[in-house]
Amino acid sequence: MGGGDARVRITAAAIAEQVGGHVVGNTDAIVFGIAPLDRAGPTDLSFLAHARYAGWFSTSRAGVVLVSPELANTLGTPSTRVVVEKPTQAMLRLLAHFRRDEPRPLGVHPTAIVATTAMLGDGVTIEAYAIIGDGVTLGDRAWIGSHAVVGEGTTVGRDVRFYSHAVTYAFVEIGDRVVLHSGARVGRDGFGFVQSDHGLVRVPHPGRCVLEDDVEIGANSCVDRGSVDDTIIGAASKLDSLVHVAHNVRIGKGCFFAAGVGIAGSSRIGDFVQFGGQSGVGGHVNIGDRVSVAARAGVISDVPAGITVSGFPARPHREQLRSWSALARLGKIIRPLEQMLAERADS
Amino acid sequence: MGGGDARVRITAAAIAEQVGGHVVGNTDAIVFGIAPLDRAGPTDLSFLAHARYAGWFSTSRAGVVLVSPELANTLGTPSTRVVVEKPTQAMLRLLAHFRRDEPRPLGVHPTAIVATTAMLGDGVTIEAYAIIGDGVTLGDRAWIGSHAVVGEGTTVGRDVRFYSHAVTYAFVEIGDRVVLHSGARVGRDGFGFVQSDHGLVRVPHPGRCVLEDDVEIGANSCVDRGSVDDTIIGAASKLDSLVHVAHNVRIGKGCFFAAGVGIAGSSRIGDFVQFGGQSGVGGHVNIGDRVSVAARAGVISDVPAGITVSGFPARPHREQLRSWSALARLGKIIRPLEQMLAERADS
């Protein structure tokens, strides 16, 4: 990975063509890898997107550097530069060239335990110590990592990838091209208890737990199954690491959840909703389409479509900013205000 | 699970009898499963608890629907209705009928590794690739899931369930009927370091880590062991997913921790305390019995018994509400207030 990987050879001219930029310097300069400015060597591509990294640029050993037009003449050792409007975006587009894919093992590892009642599609990979439960269906080319557990009765679509140690409980429904990262836990009975004659007992959760096509669940994230309703994560919604989705939550399509987000029970999230890191939603809350929930915001009441909310309790971001600004200024005037009121009361 | 599971057959009349309601429509209608209104078919039981779901009700194919008295005449396709005061609660009571239990494998799987010094009670289940360490005791009917690890010297009570991938470190004490969900990590040395001649070294943690009877630890939750004291989670306390309990924390009986809660070191939590999602408690804080800590609250000082606290720093909820309301209004008046003070200073 990075500088040492000779998998790809690409010239400065070819880079410029791919990203729609132009070369200043040696158009034949060849790079094999990518690396940040301070680590890059003569066969690495790097980028300079912001003046604050000019210090690294000044002494960088990078062979080729993507630079924005306004930074094209920054002083520094790299002599071959590809000038392009948005160097970071250009770099992101080029990354796939430099990423070495992990080789995919073929077939079922002899230590994997596959129930005789499981149905495996064509070309599936099941790695060492994985367990495929009774009645499981795996779609074509599903790739189940080492130690992963696919619980009894779970259906898994095509081209799905479970990384090592991903676990589904029993009876989960997983669409095509879904990715479960390491330590993801999907389909646990939700956190519900009721009083009974024998004390507190768990509410059974016969509801479903559905991950639609192209969903991604991050490392160590947890999605519970439904009790009186289903838990559904809509197509192409992506969860980062350490996210929790409780029972009976329905999430629409194309949503993004940054790391550390928590969604409490029975909430409904629309399509294309974005959640910043460590934000949360209380129980039984409805959030409309294309809402943006800022990092660390806590939503405890319904949010109409299309707006941005922040803070706790979450409010429209513009109002919240006004309150934060007012609060910062209040510290300086609270005492005079109290005095003024006291004098007024006396007079 | 859900609509397709023919495990149970129950008539509308029997449902009404169980929940103390009455049937409008066909008392002989039979359902096999439960499902939310929008997914239910003719052999499913569903429920309508709130007018906002009337839209789903209008076209639902559910065979029988629990409805509240005020919604009993809602227009919709379901012709057989069981009218009951609280349809959601009624549904929760009925759930156990529709939950198919996972079949329990018998005995010790040949791939499980059980130390010769471990003592196993009657009727224990140990699933594939689980590891039972030296000197472990498992009570009768303990059920250890696949890949779970029971660390050296750990004692496990009767009727305990470790789901797949649950791990205890060495020397943990686990009572009867405790549940550890997938990815729970119990008994790690706490996060403590001291300066030594060789730099920073970890504080050893000879203290205990005790989960009393009927405790539940959620998926990917972490409980550390004690250093100078013990970490104790009291009987029947329940932790949801992604909760962290640090070293030397003592938690009373019957507490509830929603997902994402963190309790810092050496804090003391009374009995029947409730923690909302993503709330936290600082180190060395005492929280009295029956306190309620609202979602996202951060408690940094002692809380007397019986009150509800919210916000950060957490304060009594009523005061906090007044502050939040004041803050929302402050945005509109901060500038006039500043002007008034400026004029006053000038005059």
Place this chain on the structure above:
Amino acid sequence: MGGGDARVRITAAAIAEQVGGHVVGNTDAIVFGIAPLDRAGPTDLSFLAHARYAGWFSTSRAGVVLVSPELANTLGTPSTRVVVEKPTQAMLRLLAHFRRDEPRPLGVHPTAIVATTAMLGDGVTIEAYAIIGDGVTLGDRAWIGSHAVVGEGTTVGRDVRFYSHAVTYAFVEIGDRVVLHSGARVGRDGFGFVQSDHGLVRVPHPGRCVLEDDVEIGANSCVDRGSVDDTIIGAASKLDSLVHVAHNVRIGKGCFFAAGVGIAGSSRIGDFVQFGGQSGVGGHVNIGDRVSVAARAGVISDVPAGITVSGFPARPHREQLRSWSALARLGKIIRPLEQMLAERADS
């Protein structure tokens, strides 16, 4: 562990000598273990550091108790007391005597799967069901716990410890004496997506993921690899449980992260920075050396070296305290202030 462990025998006189205190009572009293006051027996050492535990002291059965000078004469059953300035610190120094080390198994367990292309140093331990991928290098005395996975091409230094269920993805670089706790997930591609002709696709992450010497990653914590830059955790930085570090984050040396902290992408953290529990840092933020981020603080803009920040949005702690105090008082005066402004507007 605790009272029952006869591994060490130490007299009150020896304890006093080690901690620089003096004995009141029987200098020959022998203890074998340590325990908190309420659990200690006649062969246990305990401590009384604060008057609020005097109740437990009054009836404690502890054989020897460390007490501070001001509490040396507290009424209570323990007759042998070691009087020392700081009993808690003294206890921490003594803990290592009472901690029984887990025995280290030797060599490679027959169920471990070690790639033929992996290179193992001298004296490594690989426990049951662990997997060592292609091209992995393990330094001398590395200890890989059960079910742990060391991904393809990962380099692991000397005296490293992976606890059970720790996982690295492919191509991670791990220094000497690094500790990965149970369920740690290191080296996952970061959470980045770009629009393509085929819809949303993941940004490849060819950047590195480096844990320098003496780093510790807590239970179920997650560290992503870099995309356009590297993710680097500097030497001797320590992460508690359930922490998330996103892609391209660079963390300096000697930092501490309490449980539940999240650092968003491309942020730069200096040396010796401290993060309180559940705090967070937004993307592309720079934090200077020796900054202290209070528990639950959310940092969204750069912080210069050496200061303490708190709250959300995080501000210098002193300012934040002033605002919190003002906010608490505002609730009582907001209405009179609004009335005053209304009257003023009328006049």
